[in-house]
Structures are given as C-alpha cells and as structure tokens.
Amino acid sequence: MTDMRVEFWPAVKKVLLYVLLCSVTFVVCFPLIWALSTSLKPKSEIFAIPPTLIPKAMTLENYEALLTGRQQYYQSGGTAQPSGPTPAQFFTRWFMNSVIVTIGSTIISIVVSTLAAYSLTRFRYWGRTAIPYFSLVGYMVPSIIFVFPLFLMMVRLDLTDSLWSLIFGYVCITLPFCMWLMWAFMRSIPIEIEEAALIDGASRYQVFVNIVLPTALPGIIAASIFSMIVSWNDYLFGRVFINSLDNLTLTVGVMLFFEGTHVDWGLLMAASVLMTLPMAILFMALQRHLVAGFGAGAVKG
Amino acid sequence: MQVSLTRINKRFGSVQVLKDVDLVFPSRKFVTLLGPSGCGKTTLLRMIAGLEDITAGSIRFGEREVNKLAPRDRNIAMVFQSYALYPQMSVRRNLGYGLRVRGTPKADIEEAVGRVARILEIDHLLDRKPAQLSGGQRQRVALGRAMVRKPDIFLMDEPLSNLDAKLRVTMRGELRRFHLDLDATTIYVTHDQLEAMTMSDLIAVMHQGVVQQFGTPAEVYSQPANVFVAGFIGSPPMNFLPGTIDAGRFTFADAKLPLPALPGGVKPAHAAILGVRPQDLIFEGTPAADTLTGTISLVELLGSEKLVEVNLSGQKRMSVQIHADMVVNMGDRVHVKFDPQRVHVFDTESGRSLRAG
Numbered sequence: 001m002t003d004m005r006v007e008f009w010p011a012v013k014k015v016l017l018y019v020l021l022c023s024v025t026f027v028v029c030f031p032l033i034w035a036l037s038t039s040l041k042p043k044s045e046i047f048a049i050p051p052t053l054i055p056k057a058m059t060l061e062n063y064e065a066l067l068t069g070r071q072q073y074y075q076s077g078g079t080a081q082p083s084g085p086t087p088a089q090f091f092t093r094w095f096m097n098s099v100i101v102t103i104g105s106t107i108i109s110i111v112v113s114t115l116a117a118y119s120l121t122r123f124r125y126w127g128r129t130a131i132p133y134f135s136l137v138g139y140m141v142p143s144i145i146f147v148f149p150l151f152l153m154m155v156r157l158d159l160t161d162s163l164w165s166l167i168f169g170y171v172c173i174t175l176p177f178c179m180w181l182m183w184a185f186m187r188s189i190p191i192e193i194e195e196a197a198l199i200d201g202a203s204r205y206q207v208f209v210n211i212v213l214p215t216a217l218p219g220i221i222a223a224s225i226f227s228m229i230v231s232w233n234d235y236l237f238g239r240v241f242i243n244s245l246d247n248l249t250l251t252v253g254v255m256l257f258f259e260g261t262h263v264d265w266g267l268l269m270a271a272s273v274l275m276t277l278p279m280a281i282l283f284m285a286l287q288r289h290l291v292a293g294f295g296a297g298a299v300k301g
Numbered sequence: 302m303q304v305s306l307t308r309i310n311k312r313f314g315s316v317q318v319l320k321d322v323d324l325v326f327p328s329r330k331f332v333t334l335l336g337p338s339g340c341g342k343t344t345l346l347r348m349i350a351g352l353e354d355i356t357a358g359s360i361r362f363g364e365r366e367v368n369k370l371a372p373r374d375r376n377i378a379m380v381f382q383s384y385a386l387y388p389q390m391s392v393r394r395n396l397g398y399g400l401r402v403r404g405t406p407k408a409d410i411e412e413a414v415g416r417v418a419r420i421l422e423i424d425h426l427l428d429r430k431p432a433q434l435s436g437g438q439r440q441r442v443a444l445g446r447a448m449v450r451k452p453d454i455f456l457m458d459e460p461l462s463n464l465d466a467k468l469r470v471t472m473r474g475e476l477r478r479f480h481l482d483l484d485a486t487t488i489y490v491t492h493d494q495l496e497a498m499t500m501s502d503l504i505a506v507m508h509q510g511v512v513q514q515f516g517t518p519a520e521v522y523s524q525p526a527n528v529f530v531a532g533f534i535g536s537p538p539m540n541f542l543p544g545t546i547d548a549g550r551f552t553f554a555d556a557k558l559p560l561p562a563l564p565g566g567v568k569p570a571h572a573a574i575l576g577v578r579p580q581d582l583i584f585e586g587t588p589a590a591d592t593l594t595g596t597i598s599l600v601e602l603l604g605s606e607k608l609v610e611v612n613l614s615g616q617k618r619m620s621v622q623i624h625a626d627m628v629v630n631m632g633d634r635v636h637v638k639f640d641p642q643r644v645h646v647f648d649t650e651s652g653r654s655l656r657a658g
Contacts (some may be wrong), residue, residue, distance in 0.1 A: 192385035195352050200446070201373040202397035210402075214389035 034275070039063070039270035046265050062270035066091040087256040088267055090245055094253035095274070101249060102231040105170035109227045110220060111180045112171075118212060119133035122191070132183040134289050135176035143173050147240050154241055165241040166249065170234060174227040181226070185219030186212075221289040223283065232279055250275050302362050302453035302486050303328045306347065309358035311344055311510075318344050319510045322358070326503070331480050331487045335497040336507035337533070342490045343458055345507075349488060350379050350456050362453065369510040378447035379456040384439045386431035392418075392442050400452045407448040417445045420479075437468050444476075448483065455480070455487040461496065473499055494534050498522065506530045528652040531576045531645055537608055539576045540619045543649065546571040551646070554614045559591050559641040563655045568636065573655065576645035579608065579622040584629075585638040595619065595631055611635060 033053070038046060039062050041055040069089040120128050150169055151160070159165040189212065197207045212221075238252040248256075254275060257268040304326040311319040319341045326332045334342040347353040349360060351372035360367050367375055376397075386395050393399075396417060397410040405413075418424040421441045431439055440460065447455060460476070461469045477500050480487045491497055497504050498518045506513045506521055506529070514526040525531035531539050544553035551558040553575065560575075567573070585592050598618070599610035602625060609621045609629055616635045621637060623629070647654045 085619055094539070118315055139629060190383060190385065192381045193382050195350075195372075196379065196385040196446070197387070197398065197402075198377050199350060199372045199375075199377060200450075201402045202398075203373070203402075210398075211387055211389075215387075217389075 001113060005186055023175075035269045035272050038265055039273050041266060043266060062264075063274070065267060066274065087253060088264075090248070090253060091271060091274075093246065094248050094250045097163060097247060098232060098250040098275075099278075101166040101170060102228050103232045104117040104163070104167040105174065106224055108167065108171045109174045110224055113175055113178035113182045113223060114213075114216065114220060116179050117186040118208065120179075120183050121186040121189075122194075132180050136180045139173075139176040139180070143234075143236060146172060147236060150237075151240055155220075160241055161243050162245055166231075166234075166237055169237040169241060170227070170231040173234075174230050178223040180226055181223045182216070182219055185216055185222075189215050210292040218289045221286055225286055228282065229279060304454060304486060304488065305359075305361045306349075307359045307361070309345065309348065309350065309360065310356045311341070311353070312356045317510060319348075322510075322512055324505055324512060324515060326486055326488060329484055330502040331477070331489065331500060332503045332505065333489045333491060333497040334505050334507060335491060335494060335533075336513075337492055340507040341510040342492075346379075346456050346458055346488060346490045350377055350570070351375055359609055360610040376450075376452050377454045377456055378452035378594075379440075380447050380458065382432075382459040384440060384443040384460075384463075386442055386446075388431055390422065391428050391430055392434070395431065395442055396427075396445050396449050397648065399446065403450075407494060409560060413449050417449045420448070436464055437472070440464060440472065444479070448479070451483075451485075453485055455483070455485050459487045459491055460489075462491075462493070469496075476500060476555045481585065495536065498534070500573070503516045506533060508533075524644060524654070525576075525658065526654055526657060528574060528647045529645070530577070533576055537579050537620055537622065539578050539645070541583075542575045542577075542613075542617060542619075544573060544575060546573050546646070551575050553593070553617075556593050557590055558593070558639075560646060561641050561656060564657075565648060567655065572649035574647040574649055574652075576616050577639050577643065579620045581643040582619065582621040582637050582639050583620070584623065584627075585636040588636045589638075592638045593619070594634065594636050595640050597631050597633045597635060600629055600631060609635075611637060 037053055037055060040058050040060070041052075042057050042061065044061045045052060045057060047054060065088050069092060120131060146169075150172060154160045154165040154168075160170070188209065193211055193215070194207050197211045198204075202210060234249070235251040235255075238249040242248050242252065245253075250271075254268065254271050257263065257271065306322050306324045309319055309322040310317070322341075322345060334345060336342050344353060344561065348355055351367070351370060355368055362375065388399060390398065393414055396414045400410045400413060401435050414427070415424065418427055421444060423438060423441050423445060426434060426438060426442070428529075431442065440463075443460065457476075461472055464472060473496060475490075480500075487501065489497075501518055503515065504521050505515045505602055510531045514521050514530045516524075521530055521534050525534060528541070532541070540550075542553045545550050546552075546560065546563075547570055549560055551560050551573065558575065588594055593611075593613055595611040595613040597609055598612045601608040601610075605625055607625050607627065609623060609630070611619045611621055613619060619637060629635070647653060648655055
C-alpha cells in the first residue's frame with residue numbers, strides 16, 4: 001500500500017506539472033503560432049469559419065510576394081487593377097536597412113564599450129568608478145526623452161532621413177548598458193593574466209588582442225545580442241528620424257501594412273515572421289554564451 | 302645574473318610600502334623574500350618584474366639599470382600565485398606564447414615546448430585548456446611557461462600557496478631541483494618560513510617595508526638580528542620573556558638566569574627581552590637559581606614530539622618541546638632550564654639583538 005503511494009503520487013505530480021507547463025507555453029507562443037499559420041494560408045482561408053490552425057491549403061505566396069516585391073493586384077469591381085506602391089514591394093529593402101542599422105550600431109557600441117570598459121578597469125583616473133554607474137542611470141531614462149534632442153542634433157548634422165541617424169541613435173541608447181556590462185565583465189578578468197603576458201613579451205596591444213578579447217568574448221557576445229535586439233526592435237527612432245519609404249526599417253515599415261483601405265493579413269503575418277526570424281536564430285545560436293556573459297557580469301558586478 | 306637593489310622606495314599615495322631597501326641577489330642563487338602579508342615583499346618582486354613603478358632607488362640586473370625597462374625587455378619570467386594561465390589557450394599555446402610573441406620560428410617553439418613539457422611531465426596535457434587541469438597541473442604549466450624562454454631571472458610569487466599540504470612538500474623539492482638545473486637567479490616570495498628555510502640559499506626577512514635581516518637560512522634561524530626575525534622564523538615560535546640584565550644575569554620575576562657574552566654592551570639594569578626556542582628548553586628535576594618554575598597548562602602531541610605549555614608567574618607562558626615518550630601531565634609543577642649559549646637577548650627599546658654586537 002505504502003509502496004503504491006510512493007510510486008503513484010510523484011508520477012501524477014510530474015504529469016500535472018508537465019500539463020501546466022505545456023499549457024503556459026502554448027498560451028505564450030500562441031500569437032507566434034497563429035502568425036505563422038496565417039502567413040501560410042491563402043487569402044481565402046484567412047477568415048474561414050471555423051478558423052484553422054493548420055492551413056488546409058498551405059501556400060508560400062505571401063513569402064514569395066514579400067521576397068520578390070511582386071506587384072499586387074486586387075479585385076476591384078470585376079477587373080484587376082495595379083494598386084500603386086505597396087509595402088510588400090519595399091520589404092527586402094527595409095529588411096536590409098534594418099540589418100545595416102542593427103549591425104552598424106552594434107559594431108560601434110561594442111567597439112566603444114569594450115575599449116571604455118578596458119580603460120575603466122585597468123587605468124587609474126578621476127571618475128573611473130562613478131562612470132559605469134552613471135551610464136546605467138542613462139540607460140534607465142526612457143528613450144522617448146532622447147528623441148527630441150537627438151532629432152535636433154540629426155537636423156543640425158544633416159543626417160535626418162538617413163540610416164546614419166538611426167545608427168547613431170541606437171548607439172546612444174545601447175552604449176550605456178553595453179559599457180556597464182563589459183565593465184562588469186572586464187572586472188572579472190584577473191589582471192595577472194595580462195601581467196603574465198607582458199612579462200612573456202607581449203606589447204599592450206598584443207595583450208589586449210591575444211588575451212583580453214578572447215577572455216571577454218562571452219561578455220562581448222552578450223552585449224552584442226542586447227544591442228542587436230534593441231536596434232532591431234526599435235520603432236520610435238525609425239518613426240521619427242526617417243521620412244522616405246526607401247530608408248524605413250522593418251518595424252516602421254511593417255506598420256504600413258495597416259494603412260490604406262485594405263489590410264493583407266497573410267502578407268503582414270509573413271512579414272512579422274520574417275522579422276522575428278533573424279533574432280530568433282541569433283538567440284538560439286548564441287544563448288549559451290549569453291548565459292555565460294550575463295552570469296559573469298552578475299557575480300562580479 | 303646578479304640583481305642589485307639600491308635604496309628602493311615605494312609609495313602608494315601617502316602610504317610608504319618600501320623603505321630604503323638595499324639587497325644584492327647573487328647570480329644563480331635561490332633568494333627568498335620572506336615576511337607576513339603586507340610587508341611589501343610582493344610589491345618588491347613586482348618592481349623587479351617591471352610591473353610596478355619605482356618611487357625612488359635603482360634596480361640593476363648585472364651592471365645594467367632596468368628601472369625604465371618594460372617587463373618584456375628584462376628577460377625575466379614570473380610564476381604568479383594564481384598561476385595566471387591564459388584561459389582561452391591550450392597548455393601547448395600557453396607554454397609557447399612567450400616565444401610566439403617574440404617571433405620565434407614555429408619549429409623551435411614546438412621543440413622548446415616539448416622539452417619543457419617532458420621535464421615537467423605534462424606532455425600528455427598539452428591539448429587541454431587550463432580549466433581542465435588540477436591545481437598541481439596548473440602549477441606545472443605556470444612553471445613551464447616560465448622555463449620555456451630560458452630567462453635570466455625567475456620570479457615566483459607564492460607559487461605553492463594554492464596547493465594542498467602534501468603536494469606543496471613535493472613541489473618544494475621540485476622547485477629547488479629546477480632551480481639547480483636552470484642556472485638562473487631565482488627570487489621567491491613567500492610568507493611561509495618553512496618554505497623559505499627549506500628552499501633558499503639566502504633569505505631576506507621583511508617587515509613593514511623594511512628588510513629586517515638578509516642571510517642564509519642558518520643565519521636567520523640561529524642568529525636573528527632582532528625580535529621580529531626571531532619570532533617569525535622557527536616553528537613552534539620562540540618564547541620571549543621581558544626582564545632586565547644585571548651583572549651578566551637576566552632577571553625575570555624571582556629568577557636570575559645565566560646569559561651568553563653580550564658584545565654589544567649593556568647599561569646597568571638594561572631592559573631586555575630573552576628569547577629561547579621551545580626546542581632549547583629542558584625540564585630539570587629540582588629547582589635552582591637558573592631555572593624557571595611553572596605549571597603545565599597544556600600538552601599537545603605533535604607525533605615524535607610533544608609541545609608543552611608552561612604557565613610561569615606574571616601571566617607569562619612558555620612552550621617547551623620534549624620527546625613524545627616523556628610522560629608529563631597537565632597541572633604538573635616543572636622546572637625549566639636552558640643552555641645560555643642557545644638563548645637570544647634583545648634590547649627592549651630597539652628590538653635589536655644584543656648578541657650581534
């Protein structure tokens with residue numbers, strides 16, 4: 001009798017736990033699953049009642065439309081008419097814009113924050129302990145506060161409606177946190193390994209490149225992912241700094257699918273899925289380093 | 302390569318860490334900087350390595366002043382307390398890094414790394430990363446990295462302190478053997494007087510940034526220059542009794558104890574400290590003018606010896622080391638005696654030995 005209980009209850013508990021976890025996961029992931037499902041449906045099936053989770057007639061036409069920029073025709077009063085420039089035609093361009101500003105701002109943020117963190121942890125000068133904390137305060141200020149002054153600066157620099165304005169804008173909001181993260185990470189690298197390299201015959205530059213950078217790599221990866229996510233997902237700066245269709249980024253561009261008289265849900269969902277993909281892949285590929293990077297920062301910072 | 306330090310001073314802000322250090326480390330000798338933590342020994346080593354600026358004074362390797370030379374131009378090697386292995390590199394690359402950055406041809410690096418790895422018996426570990434090694438293995442890699450370049454001077458900063466006690470004893474012997482094979486001057490920093498005694502040709506005992514005594518292990522043990530050296534060297538530590546010297550005898554409480562000749566000369570009723578090692582004390586059957594009487598308060602068996610704590614009058618305690626077979630009990634009343642030639646006498650005011658003259 002007692003044996004039965006010992007074996008029975010833990011098993012039931014385990015099953016209940018998994019049922020609970022699975023349902024929570026499903027609820028959290030449902031919008032994503034629905035988006036994926038809708039993006040694969042032909043137009044006729046999108047509003048079908050009852051709704052289908054797995055498309056009956058699966059199609060890639062939405063993806064094809066986005067990736068080839070094919071002109072869309074809409075049935076209008078019996079004859080097919082060209083619809084004028086549609087968001088779908090700009091999709092690949094916006095995608096590339098997003099890639100450019102994300103990578104550009106991340107490279108600048110990482111180079112500057114890595115060098116700054118190295119300096120802050122290795123050289124003695126006034127304010128070197130206060131700077132990292134102040135930079136964190138800067139990060140806590142909502143980015144809407146920065147938009148107006150930054151916009152004015154971009155106007156003066158004649159950078160409005162250029163990708164540079166976004167690159168610099170994203171550097172402004174990602175650099176403080178990247179620097180703090182790299183600073184916390186650099187502090188955990190023992191100075192002795194650098195001294196050992198100096199004695200071994202390395203120059204300061206060699207020490208930095210051969211010893212410090214490889215050791216700081218998990219931190220650099222963590223900071224890069226953070227910076228890329230912020231830049232990739234930004235809507236605010238893209239909306240304010242850019243005013244031509246050619247220079248929009250994905251987040252702002254995808255919103256244009258809602259404008260006009262007709263919302264093509266299949267296209268919109270396909271665009272959303274494609275927009276999510278790079279970050280999802282990046283995350284999966286690098287999450288091991290991400291944990292190591294944030295972990296080290298947490299312990300020593 | 303002889304290393305000469307002349308009036309070396311080091312200040313961190315307003316804190317004076319080293320005061321007028323004058324030392325000459327003879328070529329090919331194993332010299333130890335010994336002292337408690339905070340005595341400045343590691344700072345001094347780092348100054349020799351070029352990792353720390355010199356506030357004042359001069360460091361010379363042979364005839365050449367190296368004050369302004371970068372660490373990599375000094376042809377030194379250093380073993381750090383934390384080993385400081387390069388975490389991203391395999392053992393092979395760790396060992397070869399010094400040669401690689403100096404532009405040594407690949408084949409020569411391979412050969413040198415292989416040779417050192419064989420000597421240190423780490424050739425089977427060459428493709429591992431430091432994180433996959435045990436403490437003792439890391440220690441050997443750190444040592445190998447120092448040996449591979451054939452430096453003129455070896456600097457070691459407490460290299461054994463992270464090892465367990467047994468391994469430490471083994472490595473002590475090995476370090477000493479490597480030193481003899483390598484033909485380089487070794488400067489070794491430790492706070493462990495036993496390490497210093499067993500490994501060194503010469504010991505510089507340091508305290509509060511000042512060199513207290515520089516001599517062979519036998520000298521610092523048997524002729525300590527002052528109270529600090531006497532108390533720091535030797536285990537169990539030396540007993541000290543405060544008293545006065547009158548007419549060639551040391552007065553402590555009621556006892557008048559015999560003294561050796563004091564060439565330094567003494568004033569009448571000279572305030573002094575008598576130092577005597579636990580090994581130099583014996584129990585005497587009957588009380589006499591030259592014995593100290595007390596009660597046994599603690600007996601510790603050390604193995605082949607016993608350490609006996611004796612409470613004397615005036616709140617003073619003495620430890621006496623006796624053979625383990627001798628039967629003593631707590632509470633026994635005992636009379637302690639010593640050979641006057643084996644005691645040390647220090648001036649109370651200056652702490653200096655009065656036997657040195």
